[in-house]
Amino acid sequence: MGTKERQQRERDRIREAILTAARELFVAEGYRNVSMRKIAERIEYSPAAIYSYFASKDDIFFALAEEGFRLLADCGMASAQGAEDPLERLRRGLWAFYEFSKAHPGYFELMFVDRSVPSLSQDFQRFEFFQETTARAEADIRACIERGQFSKALNPPAALHVLWVGMLGAATIGLAQRLAPGENPDALAHDLLESMLAGFTTNIGTTFVASDCPFHATDGITSKVAHTNA
Numbered sequence: 001m002g003t004k005e006r007q008q009r010e011r012d013r014i015r016e017a018i019l020t021a022a023r024e025l026f027v028a029e030g031y032r033n034v035s036m037r038k039i040a041e042r043i044e045y046s047p048a049a050i051y052s053y054f055a056s057k058d059d060i061f062f063a064l065a066e067e068g069f070r071l072l073a074d075c076g077m078a079s080a081q082g083a084e085d086p087l088e089r090l091r092r093g094l095w096a097f098y099e100f101s102k103a104h105p106g107y108f109e110l111m112f113v114d115r116s117v118p119s120l121s122q123d124f125q126r127f128e129f130f131q132e133t134t135a136r137a138e139a140d141i142r143a144c145i146e147r148g149q150f151s152k153a154l155n156p157p158a159a160l161h162v163l164w165v166g167m168l169g170a171a172t173i174g175l176a177q178r179l180a181p182g183e184n185p186d187a188l189a190h191d192l193l194e195s196m197l198a199g200f201t202t203n204i205g206t207t208f209v210a211s212d213c214p215f216h217a218t219d220g221i222t223s224k225v226a227h228t229n230a
Contacts, residue, residue: 015053017043019067022060027106031061032116058118061110062126065117068107069130075100076133086140087149091197093137094167098189101171108175112168134160144200153205161210166196 001009021042025034036057040047054060079096083089101108110117120127141159144150150159170192174185 011053014043014045014049018045018050018053019060019064022057023064023106023110026061026064026114026117027109030116031057031110031114058122061117062120062123064107065111065120066126068104068111069127071104071107072097072100072111073130073133075103086143086147087197090137090140090144090163091193093140094163094193095189097164097167098171098174098193101175105175108171113172113175150200151202151204153203154200155206155208155210157210158206158208159200161208162206163196166192 018039022034022039025039025042034057036050037047039057039060040050054063075096076093079092079099080089083092138156138160141150141154141156145152145154145156167189170185170189173179174189179185179188
């Protein structure tokens, strides 16, 4: 291995150490309560060294969010494999979002729960890859409407918001351990998902209007369901 390769490997190692320390601190203490100095202290580096990798705390957050959304998209892609029916693809994609919250709770909390993080709309181009994922989910909802599986009064982007918010709530309740002893969060999430999908088969319509913004973002609680066509 040459000198440049060793140097690059070392830079990659330090960058990963910074991101890992920041994610742990953001989740444990809240984004607003963590400084660059505190991150540097966690990995026993000087603040100046941290700034040579990331220009600001916000920059670290955006790097972590990008990692999180790539993991989320991968979960959706894996779940959709082999599913030819759009309704089944949609069901699997929504469940993948819930499973993501359990597999990557640190990313989930940072991406969807902490309201003090920067709005992702500030750097939406960084997340353009995820727009493909949500577009495919909306296409599956549209296909379900055209096939008569869902109400014709549904607006696909609005319907996706409804489904995503429902699963977001189930995931958050599960992670926060707000259920009584013996109550199964997975069973609750399953029943919620099936109830929402069944509700769309009725004459229900949507009144919510989805934004035309390239990347939907509100107070740090951002994104839609990770999902892709097979």
